[in-house]
Amino acid sequence: MLINPAVHANDTLDKIGSATNYYDYSSFEVIKEHLTYLKSIDVSEIKNQSNFMVLLQEDDEVLDYNDAMEKLPEAELVVEQGGSHSFDEVERYFRKITTFFR
Secondary structure, three states: OEEOOOOOHHHHOOOOEEEEOOOOOOEEEEOHHHHHHHHHHOOOOOOOHHHOEEEEEOOOOOOOHHHHHHHOOOOEEEEEOOOOOOOOOHHHHHHHHHHHHO
16 A cells, blocks of 8 residues: 655655654654665565555645656556645545455
C-alpha cells in the first residue's frame, strides 16, 4: 500500500538540516548520510508490482503523480483529480484497502 509515494526519493528528498514530522510536529535532523543511504537503495525496477496498491492525487504539491504511474504501471493504481500530497479524504478508501490486503 503506497499513498503518493516518493518513487525517486533520492531526487526529491535533498535538503540537509532540521525538518518537521507533520504527524506529531516533532523535529528531526536530516544528515548527509541519510541522503547517501537513499541513493544506495534506489531501484530501477520494482518486482511483483501486482502486490502493490497505489493511491495518487494529481494535485500533489510535493511529488509528480506521473512518476509513480511510470514506476509502477502494473500495480493497482487509483488516480484522482485534485487532492494533495496528504491524499485528501483517504478514509474513503479504507474498505478498498482492507479488501486489497485480504
